Structure formats: structure tokens, C-alpha cells
Amino acid sequence: MLYEGGEEGTMNVTIKDVAKRANVAPSTVSRVIANSSRISQRTKDKVREAMKELGYHPNFNARSLANQNTKTLGVVMPNSANKTFQNPFFPEVIRGISSKARELDYGLYLSTGQTEEEIYQEVQNMVQGKRVDAIILLYSRVNDRVMNYLYEQHFPFTVIGRPYDEKNMDITYVNNDNYRASKMVTEYLLLLGHERIAFIGGNLDFVVTVDHMEGYKDALENAEVAVRNDFTVFHEELQEGGQEAVIDLMSLPERPTALVVADDIMTFGVLRMLDEMGISVPEDLSIISFNNVLISELSHPPMTTVDINIYGLGYEAANCAIEKIMNPEIETKQVIIPHRLVKRQSCKKNEASISTS
Amino acid sequence: MLYEGGEEGTMNVTIKDVAKRANVAPSTVSRVIANSSRISQRTKDKVREAMKELGYHPNFNARSLANQNTKTLGVVMPNSANKTFQNPFFPEVIRGISSKARELDYGLYLSTGQTEEEIYQEVQNMVQGKRVDAIILLYSRVNDRVMNYLYEQHFPFTVIGRPYDEKNMDITYVNNDNYRASKMVTEYLLLLGHERIAFIGGNLDFVVTVDHMEGYKDALENAEVAVRNDFTVFHEELQEGGQEAVIDLMSLPERPTALVVADDIMTFGVLRMLDEMGISVPEDLSIISFNNVLISELSHPPMTTVDINIYGLGYEAANCAIEKIMNPEIETKQVIIPHRLVKRQSCKKNEASISTS
DNA sequence: ATGAAAGCGCTAACAG
DNA sequence: CTGTTAGCGCTTTCAT
Numbered sequence: 184m185l186y187e188g189g190e191e192g193t194m195n196v197t198i199k200d201v202a203k204r205a206n207v208a209p210s211t212v213s214r215v216i217a218n219s220s221r222i223s224q225r226t227k228d229k230v231r232e233a234m235k236e237l238g239y240h241p242n243f244n245a246r247s248l249a250n251q252n253t254k255t256l257g258v259v260m261p262n263s264a265n266k267t268f269q270n271p272f273f274p275e276v277i278r279g280i281s282s283k284a285r286e287l288d289y290g291l292y293l294s295t296g297q298t299e300e301e302i303y304q305e306v307q308n309m310v311q312g313k314r315v316d317a318i319i320l321l322y323s324r325v326n327d328r329v330m331n332y333l334y335e336q337h338f339p340f341t342v343i344g345r346p347y348d349e350k351n352m353d354i355t356y357v358n359n360d361n362y363r364a365s366k367m368v369t370e371y372l373l374l375l376g377h378e379r380i381a382f383i384g385g386n387l388d389f390v391v392t393v394d395h396m397e398g399y400k401d402a403l404e405n406a407e408v409a410v411r412n413d414f415t416v417f418h419e420e421l422q423e424g425g426q427e428a429v430i431d432l433m434s435l436p437e438r439p440t441a442l443v444v445a446d447d448i449m450t451f452g453v454l455r456m457l458d459e460m461g462i463s464v465p466e467d468l469s470i471i472s473f474n475n476v477l478i479s480e481l482s483h484p485p486m487t488t489v490d491i492n493i494y495g496l497g498y499e500a501a502n503c504a505i506e507k508i509m510n511p512e513i514e515t516k517q518v519i520i521p522h523r524l525v526k527r528q529s530c531k532k533n534e535a536s537i538s539t540s
Numbered sequence: 541m542l543y544e545g546g547e548e549g550t551m552n553v554t555i556k557d558v559a560k561r562a563n564v565a566p567s568t569v570s571r572v573i574a575n576s577s578r579i580s581q582r583t584k585d586k587v588r589e590a591m592k593e594l595g596y597h598p599n600f601n602a603r604s605l606a607n608q609n610t611k612t613l614g615v616v617m618p619n620s621a622n623k624t625f626q627n628p629f630f631p632e633v634i635r636g637i638s639s640k641a642r643e644l645d646y647g648l649y650l651s652t653g654q655t656e657e658e659i660y661q662e663v664q665n666m667v668q669g670k671r672v673d674a675i676i677l678l679y680s681r682v683n684d685r686v687m688n689y690l691y692e693q694h695f696p697f698t699v700i701g702r703p704y705d706e707k708n709m710d711i712t713y714v715n716n717d718n719y720r721a722s723k724m725v726t727e728y729l730l731l732l733g734h735e736r737i738a739f740i741g742g743n744l745d746f747v748v749t750v751d752h753m754e755g756y757k758d759a760l761e762n763a764e765v766a767v768r769n770d771f772t773v774f775h776e777e778l779q780e781g782g783q784e785a786v787i788d789l790m791s792l793p794e795r796p797t798a799l800v801v802a803d804d805i806m807t808f809g810v811l812r813m814l815d816e817m818g819i820s821v822p823e824d825l826s827i828i829s830f831n832n833v834l835i836s837e838l839s840h841p842p843m844t845t846v847d848i849n850i851y852g853l854g855y856e857a858a859n860c861a862i863e864k865i866m867n868p869e870i871e872t873k874q875v876i877i878p879h880r881l882v883k884r885q886s887c888k889k890n891e892a893s894i895s896t897s
Numbered sequence: 898a899t900g901a902a903a904g905c906g907c908t909a910a911c912a913g
Numbered sequence: 914c915t916g917t918t919a920g921c922g923c924t925t926t927c928a929t
Contacts, residue, residue, distance in 0.1 A: 195906085197905090197906055197907085198906065198907060198908095199906080199907095207915075207916085208915065208916045208917075209906090209907080209908095209916090209917095210907095210908075210909080210915075210916065210917080211914090211915060211916075212907095213907065213908055213909085214908090214914095214915085216907090216908095217908085219914095221914060221915085222914070222915080223914060223915090226914080226915080238668075240664070240665065240668030240669050241669060241906085241907075242605070242669060242670050242905085242906050242907070243665075243669040243670060243671045244601045244602075244604040244605040244610070244670055244671075244905085244906080244907095245601075245605050245905070245906030245907040245908090245921090246906075246907055246908080247601040247921090248599070248601040248602050248605055248905090248906080248907075248908095248921045248922065248923090249906080249907045249908040249909080249920080249921050250907080250908065250921085251921075253601070255649075258650075266834065268631055268635055269628055269631050269632060269635075269833075269834045270631070271626055271627075271628050271631075273631050274625055274626050274627070274628075274630050274631060275626060277650070278625055278626075280652075281650075281652035281654070282652075282654065284652050285652045285653070285654065285658065290649060290650075290652070290671070291649070291650040291652055292612075292647060292648065292650070293615075293634070293638075293647075293648040293649070293650050295637075295638035295639075295641050295642045295647070295648055296642065297638070297639065297642065301642065307597070308597065308600075311595075311597030312597050312598060312599060312600040313552075313599050313600060313601060313922095314600045314601075314647070422834065422835070422837075422838060448835060451835055451838040452838055454838070454840070455837075455838045455840070455842070458840060476626075477623065477626045477779065478779070478805060478835065480779075480812075481779060481808040481809055481811070481812045482840075483811070483812070483815060483839075483840035485812070552922090554921095554922055554923085555922065555923060555924095556922080564899075564900085565899065565900045565901075566900090566901095566922090566923080566924095567899075567900065567901080567902090567923095567924075567925075568898085568899060568900075569923095570922095570923060570924055570925085571898095571899085571924090571925095573923090573924095574924085578898060578899085579898065579899080580898060580899090583898080583899080598922085598923075599921085599922050599923070601921085601922080601923095602905090602921070602922030602923040602924090603922075603923055603924080604905095604923090605904095605905050605906065605907090605921090605922080605923075605924095606904080606905055606922080606923045606924040606925080607905085607923080607924070608905075670906095
């Protein structure tokens with residue numbers, strides 16, 4: 184039943200035990216662990232042998248204490264009380280982060296805070312308690328206390344998204360060009376002959392929402408289509424938000440013929456509500472969305488959406504964070520992960536306009 | 541710009557600095573941190589004052605080293621290479637775990653392994669490297685190396701799900717009664733007049749799949765309906781699996797009139813494929829699923845599914861893990877989280893049978 | 898009620 | 914190339 188397993192089940196075997204067993208000094212063992220080049224192959228073999236025999240595993244805390252580093256990355260999620268958290272976006276970024284972290288032998292420490300205040304406290308503990316070597320922020324809020332704190336402390340960190348106030352905060356971040364993506368998407372709808380294009384955004388506290396909105400507006404303005412207030416709505420909750428937005432928009436005397444929706448999950452809500460109302464997509468209404476999470480292709484109808492390469496965002500963020508750890512003096516950098524439109528079946532030419540065009 | 545912030549930006553303030561400032565010994569400061577009852581209130585105040593002034597934060601690694609505990613829980617996910625990972629199940633369990641962990645001031649350390657081997661190595665490091673005080677396994681595979689290892693080491697851990705070999709492994713776990721849930725669901729379909737009920741299971745390496753299958757079979761047998769091999773299929777990948785399963789099943793000379801599907805996300809795949817084939821749910825085919833993740837209500841049509849209280853699973857698992865830490869001699873326990881059927885619109889009476897009944 | 902000192906397990910000068 | 918030694922920052926006997 185026992186899988187391999189060291190000698191004893193119990194007492195911790197330390198570097199000293201190994202040293203004794205191998206007839207060398209503890210420091211030598213330490214050097215072998217670090218695979219120092221100044222140790223003879225013979226000794227290395229001898230020590231490694233002893234380690235194996237005793238089932239030695241280095242104690243992480245001791246090492247961190249002596250080293251002043253932890254080989255772990257702190258990952259900060261938005262407050263988990265919120266349902267945003269349920270977005271499949273998160274497992275996917277984490278997969279990306281994990282992947283890079285693994286490559287370079289970093290571990291992941293997760294924030295668990297449910298409120299902004301809790302998160303702030305936690306981050307403080309991570310930083311000052313030396314629990315992590317760097318932090319990755321999985322969101323970027325408009326005036327974020329946590330980000331400000333990290334910035335002031337000169338603690339290595341990366342954000343996924345971007346600081347709202349980019350001019351005054353020189354920060355390393357990984358982001359999509361959400362402005363351009365949103366603009367492009369709106370233009371696409373315009374090209375399909377739509378003019379009454381509504382926008383359903385997320386929480387306006389998030390920078391991504393602002394960027395989406397501006398892209399949308401600029402596209403309309405460039406096309407000389409008026410931006411209407413009743414056509415831009417924002418909702419915090421993903422699913423309910425999508426549903427409520429539809430109610431608002433479809434109650435308007437003049438209904439939109441196309442929708443730009445901030446998030447795929449929200450789009451699921453939108454589609455559901457539309458279905459209940461008997462409005463068909465894309466026949467009566469075209470929809471285009473953002474993120475391309477895995478289930479997106481399974482909506483009814485399959486949604487056209489912008490793939491933002493979530494995995495890549497995570498991977499790059501981890502990369503930047505680790506670079507910062509290795510070289511704290513490194514200049515900040517801004518990585519833009521390319522997006523791409525994934526055409527499926529939720530968009531269609533606007534029939535009404537065809538005659539007029 | 542600076543948020544509060546201690547005195548200096550730079551050098552680490554330690555317990556000694558605080559001691560000096562407060563005119564006490566380091567040990568006294570330590571006792572104040574632990575809020576020892578043998579310290580006068582006066583001294584406590586004085587020390588706390590000094591801590592505040594200096595912006596003191598305890599060093600976690602030092603503390604862990606001295607204490608032999610870390611106040612952190614290791615969370616082990618299934619291999620993240622697999623797409624299983626994208627299941628919204630995970631954010632939700634983690635939310636549950638976080639919640640309990642927070643209450644008791646525990647942190648979360650996440651496994652990042654992409655292969656079984658990597659995970660095994662990682663867990664070994666967590667355990668022997670004293671990185672965590674206990675481990676929560678987020679899955680239960682049929683003959684899991686990690687679980688066996690933890691068991692052999694007598695390391696505190698909990699699994700979500702259950703050991704396959706329950707008789708021989710006395711393990712604390714948190715689970716649903718997946719057998720009963722599956723049986724109930726099948727019986728429900730039977731009551732609706734269905735007899736040709738097919739079963740689409742997940743990866744047979746997971747214990748939950750086995751339990752589902754047995755519940756399904758027993759329900760049929762009790763009703764004296766023959767269990768047909770061509771009606772039980774298993775698929776690993778969630779979305780593709782669902783789609784492929786449908787192809788298999790609908791190619792059969794005698795098609796099923798109802799489906800029991802192992803997972804909501806899989807059901808999305810099933811619904812998508814069915815839609816493409818022009819088979820309508822629930823008119824032509826009834827479907828019932830498991831998990832009730834958040835988006836489940838947004839399928840087309842909204843799916844009937846079994847709510848397994850994912851959050852609760854996580855919360856209880858964390859609870860058990862921490863109990864084990866506090867009292868390693870505590871007896872193992874098995875917690876069953878209740879499930880409940882959430883009726884929506886994917887099931888319907890079997891018309892064919894109505895006449896014959 | 899508080900201080901002195903040893904030690905948790907490892908690393909990193911400094912010697913040789 | 915390898916050993917000696919002094920910490921890393923905190924906790925915890927053992928004194929007082």
C-alpha cells in the first residue's frame with residue numbers, strides 16, 4: 184500500500200540529518216540542493232544518495248526565512264461574495280497563470296476576501312508578512328485601493344486589465360485592447376447595416392467597461408450615428424444583468440436591432456430573456472459579445488464573440504510578475520494580448536437597412 | 541496618495557524593533573501578538589501602540605518555522621491541462637472553501653500541476669515542505685495516488701467526493717449522495733412515462749461517475765426496465781463529450797426518449813447538438829442533469845437539474861480540514877450534503893407511453 | 898508579569 | 914571544494 188516512502192513515517196528529517204549521513208557539513212547539503220557548481224560530483228552524489236535514503240524534503244518556511252523569498256505568487260480575485268466570481272473567466276486565467284508558474288517553480292497563493300476591505304487586509308498581510316514574492320491582480324477597478332497600496336509599497340505586481348489613471352501610474356499590466364475590440368465589433372455591426380445598436384456594459388467601476396463603452400461610442404460617432412443614452416445600459420450582475428438589460432431595451436419605443444454585450448455569460452442571460460419574449464436571434468436582433476469562454480459556443484444560437492485569449496492573459500501576467508521578482512529594477516511594461524473576432528450565428532444583416540442602403 | 545502606511549517605506553520592522561520602541565523584551569511582543577493572558581493590559585497597549593507606530597506586520601515564514609504550522613490550506617484541483625478545469629464547479633467550491641477559511645484565518649495555497657505526476661510531486665512538496673497544514677482534494681479518482689499518499693502519511697486532508705474503496709480507507713470526506721440523486725432522477729423520468737432512458741456519464745475514473753451509473757441502473761432494474769449497453773455512454777470531455785454522446789445515441793435504431801446527463805456543462809453540449817439535429821427538448825427528448833451551476837438556468841430550454849450545493853461542499857470540506865488540523869486525533873467523518881431537484885423545462889411526460897399506460 | 902536564551906531548518910558569508 | 918558560524922524573525926521554555 185505504501186508508495187515508495189522514506190525511511191520513517193514520523194520525525195522530520197532535516198539538512199543536518201542528511202549532512203551527518205553523508206559525512207559532510209550542513210552547508211554542503213544546502214549547496215547540493217541549490218546545485219552549486221562548486222561542489223564535486225562525488226559529493227553531490229553522496230549527498231543526494233543520503234537525501235533519498237532519508238526521504239529528505241526541504242522545509243519551505245525555513246528556506247523562505249533565510250532567503251527572503253517564497254517562490255510563490257499571490258493571486259487576487261475580485262471579492263468572492265459577488266457572483267462575478269462564478270465567471271468561467273477565472274478558472275481560465277488561473278490556468279494560464281499556473282502554467283507559467285509551474286514552469287518556473289512558483290506556487291500560487293489565493294486571496295479569499297469577500298469584501299473589498301477583507302481583500303485589502305489580506306493583500307497587506309501577503310506583502311508585509313512576506314507570504315508571496317509578487318502579486319497578480321485579476322481585475323482592475325477604477326480607483327482601486329489595493330492597486331494603490333501595491334504601487335506605493337513598490338511591491339512587484341502585475342494587473343490584468345489596466346490602471347484607469349495610466350498617465351499617473353506607471354504600472355506593469357497585461358490587457359487586451361478593449362477599446363479597439365469594442366470599436367471593431369460595433370463597426371462590424373454597422374457594416375451589417377445596423378444603426379440602432381445598443382450597448383450592455385458591465386460594472387462601470389471596472390476599467391474594461393469604460394474601455395468598451397468608449398470604443399462603442401467612437402465607432403458610432405465615426406459613422407455619424409447618434410449615441411443614444413437609452414441605448415447604453417450597465418449592469419453589475421452577469422446573468423440577471425443581462426436579463427434586466429433586455430427588458431429595458433426591448434421596452435423602448437424604438438427597439439435596437441443589434442446589441443453589444445460586455446460578457447459571454449451576460450449574453451446567456453440576454454439570450455434566455457429574448458427567447459422568453461419570442462424575439463429571435465439573429466433574425467430580429469443581432470448580438471455580439473466578449474470573451475469567448477468555453478461554453479460560449481454552446482449558446483442558442485452559438486454566439487459571435489471576441490476571443491480575448493484569457494489563458495494568454497494569465498500566462499503573460501505570471502510571466503511579468505516573475506520577471507519583476509527576478510529583476511525588481513526592470514522597467515514597467517504593458518503587454519497587449521491580441522483579440523480576435525469569432526463569428527458564429529448571432530449576427531445577421533439588418534434587413535430593414537438593405538433596402539435603404 | 542499614500543494610504544496610511546507605516547513610518548518608513550523600506551526596511552522590515554521586526555519584533556525586535558517593536559520591543560525596543562516599547563521598552564520590553566521581544567518575547568513580550570510575541571506574547572502580545574498571541575494575546576497571551578499573562579501580559580498586563582498596560583504592556584499590551586504600549587506594545588500595540590509601538591506596533592502601530594512602526595507599521596509592524598508579523599513575518600509569516602518566521603512564525604511558521606517556529607510554530608510548525610502555516611495557517612494555510614492546500615487546495616488540489618484535477619490536472620489543469622484537462623478542460624474539466626473550466627467547469628464553473630471549481631470557482632464555486634473555492635468560494636465555499638474560501639469562506640470557511642476566511643472565518644478561521646486560513647489562507648489558500650493552490651496546486652498548479654498539469655499532469656497527474658506533477659500534482660503528485662506538488663502535493664509531496666506541500667506536505668513534506670510544510671507549506672500547508674491540511675489539504676483538500678477537489679476530486680476523487682478511482683485509485684488515486686495522491687489520496688493514497690496523504691492517507692499513508694497520516695496528513696490531515698479531506699476529499700470532496702469519496703474514496704472508491706471506502707471499506708479499506710477510513711477517510712474524512714464531503715460528498716453528495718450521488719447514487720441516490722441519480723436513482724431519483726431516473727425514477728422521475730420513469731414516472732414521466734419514459735422507458736428508453738439513456739445515461740451519459742463522465743470519466744469513469746471518477747467515483748462520482750460510478751455512483752451516478754449505479755443509481756441509474758438500480759432505478760431501471762427496480763422498475764424492471766432492461767439496462768441496455770448502448771444506452772450508457774461515458775465521455776471525458778465536457779462539451780465535446782456531450783455532443784458526441786448525442787451522435788451515438790441518436791444514431792441508434794431505437795432512440796432514447798430521455799437522457800440522464802452527468803454534468804450541466806455537458807448538457808449544454810447535448811442541447812447544442814440536439815438543436816443542430818432539429819430534435820427538440822423536451823418535446824422529442826427529456827433531459828435531466830446534475831450540478832446546477834449558475835448558468836444552468838440559462839440553457840435553451842432551461843434545464844432540469846439536481847442542485848448539489850457546490851458552495852456547501854466547499855464550505856464543509858474546509859471545515860473538516862480545519863477540524864483535523866486543530867485536533868489530529870479526531871475521528872474521520874463523512875458529511876453528505878443534501879441535493880435537490882430543480883425542475884425547469886427540459887423534461888416532459890412521454891406521450892408515447894401515455895396511451896399504453 | 899516579563900526577560901534571556903535556545904532553537905525552528907535553512908542559507909550565505911567567511912575561512913581555509 | 915568544503916566546513917564554521919552567524920543570522921533570517923518568531924516562539925517558547927526556563928528563570929526571576
